[in-house]
Amino acid sequence: MKANSPWVFLPLGGFVLLAIVLASGLGRDPQELPSALVGKPVPSFSLPSLLTEETFTEESLTGRWQLLNVWATWCPTCHVEHPYLLTLAAQGVPITGLNYKDELPAARDYLANMGNPFTHVIVDSDGQLGLDLGVYGAPETFLINPQGEIVLRHAGDLNERVWREKFQPLLPAAKPVTAQGEGV
Amino acid sequence: MAAEIGHLSLWLALAAALCLSIFPLVGVYRGINAWQWYARPLAWVQWLAMTVAMVALGYSFYINDFTVSYVANHSNSALPLGYRISAIWGGHEGSLLLWGWLLASWAAMVGWLSRSVPLEMVSRVLAVMGMIAVGFLLFMLLTSNPFDRTLPWFPLDGADLNPLLQDPGLIVHPPMLYMGYVGFSVAFAFAVAGLLAGNLDPAWARWARPWTTVAWCFLTVGIALGSWWAYYELGWGGWWFWDPVENASLMPWLAGTALIHSLAVSEKRNLFRAWTVLLAIITFSMSLLGTFLVRSGVLTSVHAFANDPTRGAFILGFLVVVAGGALTLFAVRASALRSDGGFKPLSREAFLLGNNLLLLTAMAVVLVGTIAPLFFEWMDLKISIRSPYFNGFFVPLTFVLILLLVPGVFSNWKRQDGNTLIRRIALLVPAAAIAGWFAARIPEPSPWQGVLAIMLSLYLILAHGDDVLRRAQAYNVGLAAGLRKLGRSYWGMVTAHCGLAVMVAGITLVSFHEVERDVRMAPGDEVQLGDYRFVFDSLDEYRGPNFDSTRGHFQVFWKEEQVALLHPEKRTYHASRQVMTEAAIDAGFWRDLYVAMGEPLKGDNAWAVRIYFKPGIRWIWLGALIMALGGALALSDKRYRRQKFASTQTGAGQ
Numbered sequence: 046m047k048a049n050s051p052w053v054f055l056p057l058g059g060f061v062l063l064a065i066v067l068a069s070g071l072g073r074d075p076q077e078l079p080s081a082l083v084g085k086p087v088p089s090f091s092l093p094s095l096l097t098e099e100t101f102t103e104e105s106l107t108g109r110w111q112l113l114n115v116w117a118t119w120c121p122t123c124h125v126e127h128p129y130l131l132t133l134a135a136q137g138v139p140i141t142g143l144n145y146k147d148e149l150p151a152a153r154d155y156l157a158n159m160g161n162p163f164t165h166v167i168v169d170s171d172g173q174l175g176l177d178l179g180v181y182g183a184p185e186t187f188l189i190n191p192q193g194e195i196v197l198r199h200a201g202d203l204n205e206r207v208w209r210e211k212f213q214p215l216l217p218a219a220k221p222v223t224a225q226g227e228g229v
Numbered sequence: 230m231a232a233e234i235g236h237l238s239l240w241l242a243l244a245a246a247l248c249l250s251i252f253p254l255v256g257v258y259r260g261i262n263a264w265q266w267y268a269r270p271l272a273w274v275q276w277l278a279m280t281v282a283m284v285a286l287g288y289s290f291y292i293n294d295f296t297v298s299y300v301a302n303h304s305n306s307a308l309p310l311g312y313r314i315s316a317i318w319g320g321h322e323g324s325l326l327l328w329g330w331l332l333a334s335w336a337a338m339v340g341w342l343s344r345s346v347p348l349e350m351v352s353r354v355l356a357v358m359g360m361i362a363v364g365f366l367l368f369m370l371l372t373s374n375p376f377d378r379t380l381p382w383f384p385l386d387g388a389d390l391n392p393l394l395q396d397p398g399l400i401v402h403p404p405m406l407y408m409g410y411v412g413f414s415v416a417f418a419f420a421v422a423g424l425l426a427g428n429l430d431p432a433w434a435r436w437a438r439p440w441t442t443v444a445w446c447f448l449t450v451g452i453a454l455g456s457w458w459a460y461y462e463l464g465w466g467g468w469w470f471w472d473p474v475e476n477a478s479l480m481p482w483l484a485g486t487a488l489i490h491s492l493a494v495s496e497k498r499n500l501f502r503a504w505t506v507l508l509a510i511i512t513f514s515m516s517l518l519g520t521f522l523v524r525s526g527v528l529t530s531v532h533a534f535a536n537d538p539t540r541g542a543f544i545l546g547f548l549v550v551v552a553g554g555a556l557t558l559f560a561v562r563a564s565a566l567r568s569d570g571g572f573k574p575l576s577r578e579a580f581l582l583g584n585n586l587l588l589l590t591a592m593a594v595v596l597v598g599t600i601a602p603l604f605f606e607w608m609d610l611k612i613s614i615r616s617p618y619f620n621g622f623f624v625p626l627t628f629v630l631i632l633l634l635v636p637g638v639f640s641n642w643k644r645q646d647g648n649t650l651i652r653r654i655a656l657l658v659p660a661a662a663i664a665g666w667f668a669a670r671i672p673e674p675s676p677w678q679g680v681l682a683i684m685l686s687l688y689l690i691l692a693h694g695d696d697v698l699r700r701a702q703a704y705n706v707g708l709a710a711g712l713r714k715l716g717r718s719y720w721g722m723v724t725a726h727c728g729l730a731v732m733v734a735g736i737t738l739v740s741f742h743e744v745e746r747d748v749r750m751a752p753g754d755e756v757q758l759g760d761y762r763f764v765f766d767s768l769d770e771y772r773g774p775n776f777d778s779t780r781g782h783f784q785v786f787w788k789e790e791q792v793a794l795l796h797p798e799k800r801t802y803h804a805s806r807q808v809m810t811e812a813a814i815d816a817g818f819w820r821d822l823y824v825a826m827g828e829p830l831k832g833d834n835a836w837a838v839r840i841y842f843k844p845g846i847r848w849i850w851l852g853a854l855i856m857a858l859g860g861a862l863a864l865s866d867k868r869y870r871r872q873k874f875a876s877t878q879t880g881a882g883q
Contacts, residue, residue, distance in 0.1 A: 053563040056507055057556040060514070063596075064549055066603050067521065128808055128828060158747040158837040159828050 086194050087113075087187075088177035095144050095152055095166035105165065107193035110216060111139040112186055114163070114203070115175060117147040118155045120183040126202040127159050133208070134162035142166040145175050145183050188212055232297045235285025236376040242278035242333065243366040245271050249336075249359030253352035265352040269340035272355050275362060276337035279330040286317050286326060286375055295387050298379040299323060305389035305804045307775035315400040316390045321524060321540075322375035324403060328520075329365045331404070331411040332358065339415060339440070346436050353422035354415070361414055364547045372540050389775065389804035398458035406451030406478060410516035412444025413485060417513035420506045421555055424562045429502045434495035437509070439869050441492060445485045446860035452478050453853035461812050466745065466823050466841045468849060471619045476599040477519030480592050484512040487588040489860075490581050498642055500578060503566040504585070507559060514552035515592070521548055522599070573644035580637030587630045594622040624678065627733065631685045634726065635692040657695065661688035682737040689730035693723045717866040725859025732852025738845025745842075747827065751835040758842050761822065762786040768834055776800040778811075781836065783824050785815065792822075797838075799826045812839075820844040 087103045094101060106113065114130060116123040134140055142163035144152045149168065156166070169175050178187070179198075188197040196215055199207060249271040256264025286299070290313045295301040303320045304313050318324040336358040343351050369375070393399075419437035423429040455478065460468045469475060488508040495505045521544040572578035598618055639645075639653055665684030700719070701711030748756050755764040766782040778800045785793040793815035800809045812825040820843060827837030 050564065053503070053560045056511070057553070057560050060552055060556050063600075064545065064553070066600060067545055067548075069603065131828065154747060158749060158830075160830060160837070 083195055083198060086192070087189060088174070090167075090174045090177070092174060093168050095142070095149065095168050096156070096161075099165075101165065101167045103193060105167075106141060106189050107191060109139060109191050111141055111164075111189055112203075112212075113141050113143055113189055115143045115145045115178075115180050115183050115185040115187075117145045117183045118151045119147065122202045123184045124159075126184050126204070127162070129202075129204050129208075130162035131160050133203075134164075139164050143174065144168050145180065146170065146172045188215060231285045231288045231292075232294065232376040232378065235282045235289070236374065238278045238281040238285065239366060239370055239374075239376070242275050242282065242329070243363065243370065245275035245278060246359045246362035246366055249275060250356050250363055253359075254356045257349050257352050262348070265348050268352040268355040271359070272333070272336040272340040275359070276333040279326075279333040282326060282376075283317070283330045286323060287314055289376075290314060290316055293387070295384050296378050297375075298377050299375045301379055301384050301387045303387070303390050305387040305775060307803065308387075308390055308395070309774055311397075311400065312390055312395050315394075318403045318407075319390045319394050319399075322369070322373045324407070325365065325369050325373055326375050327404065328407055328411060329362065329369060331407050332362050332365060332414060335411055335415055335440075336362070339418075343436070350422060350426065350433075350436070353425055354418045357418035357421045358414060361418075361551065364551065368540075368543050368547065372543055386804070389802060392776070392800070392802045392807050392809045393462060396458065396462055398454055398462065402451060402454040402458055405447050405454055409444050409446075409448025409451050409485075410478075410481060410519065412440065412447055413481060413509075413513045413516050415440040415444065416488060416509040417555070420509035421558065424506060424555075424558045427562060427565050429495075429506065429566055431496050431499045434492050434502075434505065438489075438492045438496055439864055441485065441488055441509075442860045442864055445482075445489055446857040446864075448478070448482050448485060449853050449857040449860070452482060453850045453857075456853075457850050460846070461814055463810075466743075466812070466825070466839070466843065468739070468846060471598070471616050473599050474519075474523050476595045477515075477522045480595050480599075481512050481515040481519065483588050483592040483595070484508060484515050487585045487592075488512050490584050490588075494578055494581050498572070498578060500572065501582070503559075503563040506563070506566065508585070508589075510552065510555045510559060511589075511592075514548065514555075515596075517544070517548045517551060521545060572642075575640070575645045575647055575650070577637060577640040577642050577645065580633055580640055583633050584630065584637060587626055587633070591623065591626050594619070594626070624682075628681070628685060631689055631729070631733070634729075635688065638692065638696055638722070638726070653695070657688060657692055661685075661691050664691070676741060679737050679741040682733055686730040686734040686737070689733075690727055693726055697723060718863040718868075721859045721861070721863025721866070723859070724862055725856045728852045728855030728857075728859055730852070731848050731855055735845040735848025735852055738848070739843055742844045743842060743846075746840045748838055748840060749830055749835055750838045751833055756838075756840055758840060760787055761792075761842060763822075763824065763840050765838070768836075773800065775804065776802045776809075779826070779829075781813075781824070781826055781838070783813070785822055795822065795824045797824045797826045799829075816847060818847060821846050 087106050089103045091100055091102050093099075112133075116126075130140060140163050142165070144166055146169070149170070152166075152168075156163075167174070172180075178185075184200075184202055186199045186203045187195050188199075190196050197211065199211060201207075203212075249268065252264045252271070253268035256262070256267070289297045289300050290304055291310070293300070293304065293306050293313075295304075299320060299322050300316075303316045303323070308316070316323070318327040336355055339358070340351065340355060343354075346354075416437050419433065419440070423433050452475075455475065456468045459470065460466065488505065491501050491505045491508050494501045521541065524540055524544060635657070636650055636654060639650055662684050665687045666680060668687065669680040669683040697712070697715070698708070700715060701708055704711040704714050706714065744758055746756065746758060750756065750765045752765050752767050755762055757763075762785070764784045764786065766784055768779065768781050770777065770779050772778070778798045780796055780798045783793075783795040783797070784791055785795060795813035795815060797813040798811035800811055801807070802809065810825050810827075812823055814824075815822040821841075823839075823841035823843055825839040825841075827839055829836055
């Protein structure tokens, strides 16, 4: 190291940059992530189904209150969350799955083995819809009203407490609109 | 009452830490000997106060004092006593208290074991550690007091400790990890003290080195424990997830590993002085950054504590003061640390420099991958970074690291004759390649990366075996006597490097030869996995102290011979209603058999069952333990045992 070499300031400069990036993340809670899309309709899309021959569009997400759950087999937290999704589904809460950047055979096996809480599963292999929705990682869960507008976005796992504290207060009645009988 | 005593002790500790960070330093600059002398007693007072606080919190857990909100949130009257005690560090506030207590303990130990270090240096080092303690105590007292009361409306029973943390592995994992994190504060304090003094001779490196090695050993064991815990407790058989919090522990480990090696150069050759100081600062800053990432709520993680922006702002501010301050001091003073004496491009110094650059590159890869989500957010991009990114960098970096490690061990300080080096390696490479090629055939044909990794592992082990024999023979007293003459620190290096080889072999085996099967099974069903047959015998239910459990009974046969009985469970914890998977594992040196209950399926008692065959997975943690053992061996070297003569020792065999 030469005397008075400007290099000695390099670590300090690098650290200042790092601190700025960290500070920019501070006000933000990744569990909340107030998506710019809250109050806006779901972006338009046209994507295949995981388990049937159907094609889904943004129209498929209208007509009733429902959850849109972003999941994948590579996501450890999704495994943790899965039993609770099954519980919700058993209570009659309609949940549409968005299989995000996943391998399809693995995803089908996963649902066959672990149980399927979803009324439909939309396949988003290249993550385009996820990108439009501002998905940050999996799992994420969106609450969508009958007009097909996003009411709430929750990043991280869905559990009893989150459901009681964040989702239920936003629903019109104590019990959400019942599923219209179509199972997969 | 205990909570108030604990709270008061924290303020007392803060007062001691404040005095510790001011008086000894003033004493040094004003030349007041008595004020310098106060450094050690103040460190001990601080330790005593923190110990009282720890005991007070432990006592509150012991008597189930649910008027203390931390106890109410992390314990339950039905929780077994062992877990009630380990619940001290089961949440944010309590784990901070553990951090603070360990910091005070390290400071007290430094005060106690530094008789041979000049008083001026001890005063500076303890003062820097006192400043760090001030920051942590303020953080605790202002934003995260573990002794806050819930009065007047306190709950009748507690919310229970997170079931994931109700596990023997988790009793020891955080203390080990924190011992490592906090231990690096000693190296940091020595670095800053050296910069303040403007004097970093080889003695400086000799004082700082054993402390750094101890911290590194603890961190190594702590990370391995965490990985082991994730493997058996999370229920899907992975051992590393590149989760932000895992990364937070890996970054100081990588920097700390670089630091250990660079300290060796600074001690033996009085070179790399500025670089070593910088590494010491980076290593501890990474420990603090880890704390920031876990507690600020900036990143999502399975480990994340309650997210709170005020806490995040405080730690970030603290990080800026500590790391920013130290780096500024470095920028001002580093020019004074010109290294005298040089080395040739082919020498042990050069290879160790390569080692340092590779380890720091690896650390940068983890750092970028971990905070990239923030960065992308800034640029309004939504990109998720997952294991392919980390593995894509880590595998080649490790390969190059191992390739360069061996010539580094073979080389002399100062300069190494190229021809001799090439002759030694020329024999080794084909030997390792042939042995590795055959070894990699044994389980089943591997992809080339797997074969290459096994070859590299054997290359490491053969090279060290060769080196041990050569050095022992070089004493010319016969092999057995020669082996005894080799120093402990040399044995430590050999052991730690072999630990790396074992770990790489384990990672390779499990990555390329594991078999994972998710199947639907009802009692009576069986599944064949290679040579192993898993039979699901029956299902029953039982009641634990604070949970209900559904338990499966499996028999495992290997070619008609029963080799294991496994009892995986699905537990529902009463207080939190959380459902936990308790995997059943038959652990073995060569392979693990792993059964976990997934979800109950429709139909007669059918379950989704995860059945895994994991060859070599134990070697990953075994390798880490061997590495830590290597560190411990190096610490037991005689030059640390007889400190009075330390200044004249140069260390045999290095």
